[in-house]
Amino acid sequence: MVSTAQKVFKSLEVGDWKPLCLVVGLEPFQSNEIFNQFKRRFIQGDVGQALNYELWDGEGLNASQLLNSLEMLPGLFSSEEEIRLIVCQRFDRVSSGQLEILRDYFNQPSSSTVFLMMAEKVDKRKSWYKSVEAQGDIIEIREPYDREWPKWSGYFEKRHSKKIAPAAWELLVSSSGRCLSLLATDIEKLDCYVGDKASIQLTDVEAMGASSGGEDVFSFVEDLAMKRKGAALKKYDLLMRSGESDIKLLSIVVRQFRMIEQALRLSKQGINDPKTVAAQIGSHPFFVSKIFEQMKKHSQEEVGRILDLLARCDYQIKIGDGNLFERLLIPYFSTR
Numbered sequence: 001m002v003s004t005a006q007k008v009f010k011s012l013e014v015g016d017w018k019p020l021c022l023v024v025g026l027e028p029f030q031s032n033e034i035f036n037q038f039k040r041r042f043i044q045g046d047v048g049q050a051l052n053y054e055l056w057d058g059e060g061l062n063a064s065q066l067l068n069s070l071e072m073l074p075g076l077f078s079s080e081e082e083i084r085l086i087v088c089q090r091f092d093r094v095s096s097g098q099l100e101i102l103r104d105y106f107n108q109p110s111s112s113t114v115f116l117m118m119a120e121k122v123d124k125r126k127s128w129y130k131s132v133e134a135q136g137d138i139i140e141i142r143e144p145y146d147r148e149w150p151k152w153s154g155y156f157e158k159r160h161s162k163k164i165a166p167a168a169w170e171l172l173v174s175s176s177g178r179c180l181s182l183l184a185t186d187i188e189k190l191d192c193y194v195g196d197k198a199s200i201q202l203t204d205v206e207a208m209g210a211s212s213g214g215e216d217v218f219s220f221v222e223d224l225a226m227k228r229k230g231a232a233l234k235k236y237d238l239l240m241r242s243g244e245s246d247i248k249l250l251s252i253v254v255r256q257f258r259m260i261e262q263a264l265r266l267s268k269q270g271i272n273d274p275k276t277v278a279a280q281i282g283s284h285p286f287f288v289s290k291i292f293e294q295m296k297k298h299s300q301e302e303v304g305r306i307l308d309l310l311a312r313c314d315y316q317i318k319i320g321d322g323n324l325f326e327r328l329l330i331p332y333f334s335t336r
Helices: 005-013 028-042 045-052 063-071 096-101 103-107 127-135 146-160 166-175 180-194 202-208 210-225 229-241 246-268 274-281 285-295 300-318 324-334
Strands: 020-025 053-057 084-089 113-119 137-141
Touching: 005 028, 005 137, 020 028, 020 127, 028 084, 028 113, 028 137, 028 180, 028 246, 053 063, 063 084, 063 096, 063 103, 063 113, 096 103, 103 127, 127 137, 146 180, 166 180, 166 202, 180 202, 180 246, 210 229, 210 246, 210 285, 229 324, 246 274, 246 285, 246 300, 246 324, 274 285, 300 324
Parallel strands: 020 113, 020 137, 053 084, 084 113
Antiparallel strands: none
């Protein structure tokens, strides 16, 4: 069944987990949060990490080897309650032939293993998708729509054990450009800033200058999308010197190019009304005009190649193989 990240988290808390979970979408905060929540729930300490946890990549996947891991029982020294966690990133890269090898497992998954699959997009018509839907959870992740932002306030209040004043929340959402990853980072900083205080107030947000950092980040992303090489490289250097992280910048770049790709596809269908496009791509209408400008700089085929480059960059950075400058900016601008 199709669910939400928050609903699955509640199920994990009470031990009501399912053996299959497919995460579909590119919103990085929810993707990372789901990944970490599953690890915290099922993997206990270094022994559990070594015996009961495996991370796979869908690119070039050997499904026969993966199947052996999925059917393996928990480690010899594990307790009866322990569950193996198998994670496959970029599951949308798995070939149809390899998916066929996993077909029977999707119909009858092991009760001692949780299989977490992360994918950018999937074909819901495929039989394997329907099997996962019947046997497990499917979580579709994206940037929240306007009506959904208030629910996230409660989520972050619970996560940080602090109330967030309504005015403070409105400024945080606005200054983040309605980007969940950037908002989460700002709240992390504020949690540290207010210390033992029970709440985050508007004055705290203003004191931390949440809007100025967001503007710098989005200015860098805009220069990148508009192919302004010199400006983008200079701003990247300044952001690194100010302590920004590659992972956060990458998440916002991925979101931007995904919206450009969606806007290109809608434009090809004759859909150009800003409000309609905003609702389709999960953005605020105010930002759609900028996306239209950036869209003119790219073909659909080019954006597809950039999204592939971003997926490789994400994987390489997470395994410690390079940084955003080496894995994204150099190859991106070298093809201009």
